[in-house]
Amino acid sequence: MPDSPAHFALIEPAPAKINLALAVTGRRADGYHLLDSLVTFTAFGDRIGLSPAEEDRFTLSGPFAGALAAEGDNLVTRARDRLREALGGAPAVHIHLEKNLPVASGIGGGSADAAATLRGLLALWQAGLPHDALNAIALYLGADVPMCLASRPLVARGIGEAIAPLALPPLAMVLANPLVGVSTPAVFKALASTDNPPLALEGASADWPAAIAGLRNDLEPPARRLCPEIARISESLGEAEASTVRMSGSGATCFGLYPSREAADAAAAALSRRHPHWFFAATTTLGASDGAH
C-alpha cells in the first residue's frame, strides 16, 4: 500500500502559513473578525499525493497523522467533494496526506491541505475554474484557505480573503510548538478588544526584519492566557537568540527569525536537545516566485 506521496502520480506541497504579524481591526455582524495580517509561507509543510483510482480513497502518514486518523471528516476530503460538485462531477481519486504540521497550531495546516488538494485535483483532472469560483470554494472551506491557495507572501484583510501580494524576501526561521492544540474560536472569543489599529507597513520594505520586529499579533495575549506553554516556548526561542519571536495565527506555534538558515538549523538542533517533548523545525520562507500561482 502506498504510504508516501512519492508513490503518487502527482505531489502537491502544502506549505505552512505564518502570520508574521496580525491585527484584529473589527468584527462583522456574523461574528467573524476583520484582520490585517502580514503572511508568508514556509518550505516546511505537509505534502499531498494524488493518483487516479477505481474508487475514492484517503490515506494518511507522517508524524501528526495520528491526531487526524480517527476523524471521519477531513478538510482534504471536504475540498475534494466541494470541487467535484462545482465541476459537475470528476473521476475517482486516491489522495494521500503526509501530515508533518502539528494540528490546531496556528500555521494553517488543515487550510494548507485543503488548498493543496484544490490545486492538485485541478491539475490531475486537467480542469479549470474561474478565479472567483475557486476562491469562493476556498473561503467556504475556511478563512485561511484562499491565502493558502496563493502560498506566497501577501497581506490579508477582510476575514482573510482579501489578498494583496507582496514582495517579501525569504526569511530563515525556527517554528516552535509545545504540542498543545489551541482552539481558534476560543482565542478570538478571549480577545480584550476587537477594534485595534491596522498594521503600520509604510516603509517596511526598506528593512523587513526590522519592520517585522516592530509589529504585533493581537491574538497572542488571549492565546497566552489560554495556553501558558506559549510564554515558555517563546522564551526558549529568545534564549536561542532569535532576533524576533512571535506567535502565528491563533497559536500555539511561535516563530523565531534568524539572520541565516545555518543559524536557524543550529538553533532548532539545540532547542530539540534541550526540550525533547516540544516540536521545532528550521525552515526558510517562500519568496514571491515560489508561490503556487
Ligand SMILES: C[C@](O)(CO)[C@H](O)COP(=O)(O)OP(=O)(O)OC[C@H]1O[C@@H](n2ccc(N)nc2=O)[C@H](O)[C@@H]1O
Ligand atoms: C487566525 C487565522 O489563522 C489567521 O490567519 C485565521 O483567521 C483562522 O482561519 P481558519 O482557521 O481557516 O478559520 P475558520 O476555520 O474559517 O474559522 C474558525 C473560527 O475562527 C473564528 N474566526 C476565523 C477567522 C476570522 N477572520 N474571524 C474569526 O472570528 C470564527 O470563530 C470561526 O468559527
Ligand SMILES: Nc1ncnc2c1ncn2[C@@H]1O[C@H](COP(=O)(O)OP(=O)(O)OP(=O)(O)O)[C@@H](O)[C@H]1O
Ligand atoms: N487535514 C487537516 N489537517 C489539520 N486539521 C484538520 C484537517 N482536516 C480537518 N482538520 C480539523 O481542523 C482543526 C484545525 O486544524 P488546523 O491544523 O488547520 O488549525 P490551525 O493550524 O490552528 O489553523 P489556522 O492557522 O488556520 O487557525 C483540527 O482540530 C482538526 O479537527
